[in-house]
Amino acid sequence: MVLKDKKTKITFHSGVLTIGGTIIxxxxxxxxxxxxxxxxxxPAAKVNPTDLQGLLDEKLVPFLDNMFDPKIPLKGYESKENNxxxxxxxxxxxxxxxxxxxxYLNPEVPxxxxxxxxxxxxxxxxxxDFLFPLYENNGIKNTRDVNGVKENEVVQVGKIKVKVMPVDHDAYGACGLFIETPDLTIAYTxxxxxxxxxxxDTLNFCKESENCDVLLIEGVSVSFQDFGDSLRGGEPANESELIDKINKIVNDNKGKQITFNYYxxxxxxxxxxxxxxxxTVVLDSYSAYVVKEAAGYEAYYYDLDNKEYGLNPELKIEFEELLNDTEKYFWQLGTLALKHFNELKEGGVYIHCDxxxxxxxxxxxxxxxKSFADRNIEFNRVVCSGHARPYDLIEIINLIKPKLLAPIHSYRPEKLYNENGDMILVEKGQTI
Known part of the structure; x- marks a missing residue:
């Protein structure tokens, strides 16, 4: 291996040989x-814990010295002295x-x-109800303090510098990290x-990370696909094609009730x-609130949860009108709307979009x-992966040209390769 005698240590606490739970x-x-x-x-597990003790006991989260809120009582776990x-x-x-x-993070840790x-x-x-809740909730806020940084801003943590760089993913505000210690450069996708x-943004991240010492890259797609595979199940090649596909389904089904859901x-x-x-697209009130807060866009909405989100009352559509519609609306079949599933019109169309x-x-x-088939509603699954396809993963690796590649966040990390340097298949808990 080309990297020797470095004082920097990288520990893979979680997120190895699995998809999710990355903690490095x-x-x-x-x-x-x-x-x-x-x-x-x-979701197939018999036990899905909802507290830190259960997550640790089921090994869904690793115990990390001094990193968890010390007010949370834990049995069988004790932190060492913090150096x-x-x-x-x-x-x-x-x-x-x-x-x-x-x-669950220690409030003292930024x-x-x-x-x-x-x-x-x-x-x-x-x-x-999105995150696991604070152990002590004072009723003022539901989420711990978060420091928002601007795109490409550098944060200094002692002797470590972290550049927070936007990347292309199917989650708003996604970033990669370019990390510099006194003796190592590390890129995390x-x-x-x-x-x-x-x-x-992804290409810019690759350029900034070029010739880094270590590249930590996700490998979700190679868990399920080989490099020569075509797009799965006729999946759109990109987000633009996905929008075109949705619009075509809507145009091809005039006179039918059409609903959808998305992430x-x-x-x-x-x-x-x-x-x-x-x-006219209509969202549930919670989703309309999220779009408004994140992007400043005010959408038409219906209200089933009777919560005050500060939405424009002139944009509210009565739910009964949506249930009776077959021509005007394309509306979100959200969680609360699913309770009215049996009131949907038979012969309608539903689009399931990730x-x-x-x-x-x-x-x-x-x-x-099956519930849609039982009600004679056409089920359309329209998806576009948030993860780089196998050949794109290789392109990203080749653009960065790392000295050492460490694939993570994958069931099959060994399928990736590094044409410009070494590769290591790390184990959970391993330090390099």
């Missing part, structure tokens, strides 16, 4: 940083496998992320791709749906799809 530590002398701060999630003078956590993006446990992700964290958690709205953190996608769809349940790995997916 970079340490240099008395300074260390962590990224990200989510938890592993398996670090400088500590910080960075979040690459909003998805829960990267952010779910930030409220948390940094791009301003877009900070805004979404506070907005999505307004009802205290977060979740990344080349076929979305911010391809140029709420994908703000750029819903903005393009709102702006281009042939029908919404939950996400796919066959979730036991809830098959019954969900």
């Amino acid at each position: 530590e970079v340490a240099y002398e008395d300074s260390h940083i962590f990224f990200d701060f989510g938890s592993e999630y398996n 670090f003078k400088n500590t910080a956590v960075f979040l690459s993006h909003i998805h829960l496998d990267h952010s779910k446990i930030v409220n 948390l940094y992320t791009l301003e877009g992700t900070k805004s979404l964290l506070n907005t999505l958690n307004i009802n205290n 977060g979740d990344i791709r080349l076929h979305g709205y911010r391809k140029n 709420i953190a994908n703000v750029e996608r819903i903005l393009n749906i709102l702006k281009t769809n042939p029908r 919404a939950q349940p996400l796919g066959e790995f979730d036991p809830a997916f098959e019954p969900f799809v």
Whole structure:
């Protein structure tokens, strides 16, 4: 291996040989940083804990000395003496496998992320049900303090410098990290791709990271695809094609009730749906609030949760009108609307756009799809991956040309390769 005698240490606490729950530590002398701060999630598991004790016991989260809120009582876990003078956590993006446990973080430890992700964290958690809750909630806020940084801003944590750089992903405010210690440069992609709205940001990240010592790259797509595989199931090649596909379904089904759902953190996608769809798009009030807070866009909405989101009352559409509509509206079948599923018109159309349940790995997916067939509603699954395709992962690696490649966030990291240097297949808990 080309890298020797370095004082920098990289510890892979979690996120190895799995998709999600990435927690990596970079340490240099008395300074260390962590990224990200989510938890592993398996909807098929018999136990899905909802507190820190359970997450630790089920090994869905690693125990990290002095990193968790000391007020949270834990049995069987005790921190060692803290020898670090400088500590910080960075979040690459909003998805829960990267952010779910930030409220369990020690309040004394600063948390940094791009301003877009900070805004979404506070907005999505307004009802205290997006993140795991604070142990002590004073009723004033549901989310711990977050330091929002501007795109490409550098944060200094003792002897470690971190440049927070936007990248292309299907989550608003996603970033990669370019990390410099006195003797090493490290690039962390977060979740990344080349076929979305911010391809140029990914390319800029690659340019900035060129010839780095270590590249930590996600490998989600190679978990399921080989390099020669075509797009899965006729998946659109990019976000623009996805919008075209949705609009075609709407245009081809005149005189039918048409509903949809999407992943709420994908703000750029819903903005393009709102702006281009042939029908008037109507969101549930929570989603309309998120779009307004994140992007300043005021959408038509319906209200089933009777919560005050500060939305424009002139844009409110009565839910009964949506249930009776077959021509004017393209409306979101959100969680609360699903309780009225049996009131949907038979013969209608539904578009499932990277919404939950996400796919066959979730036991809830098959019954969900069947429920539409039972009601004679056409089910359309329209997806566009938030992760770089296998050949794009190689392009990103080749653009960066790292001395050492460490693929993570993947079931099959060994399928990736580094034409310009070495590669290491790390183990959970390993320090290099």
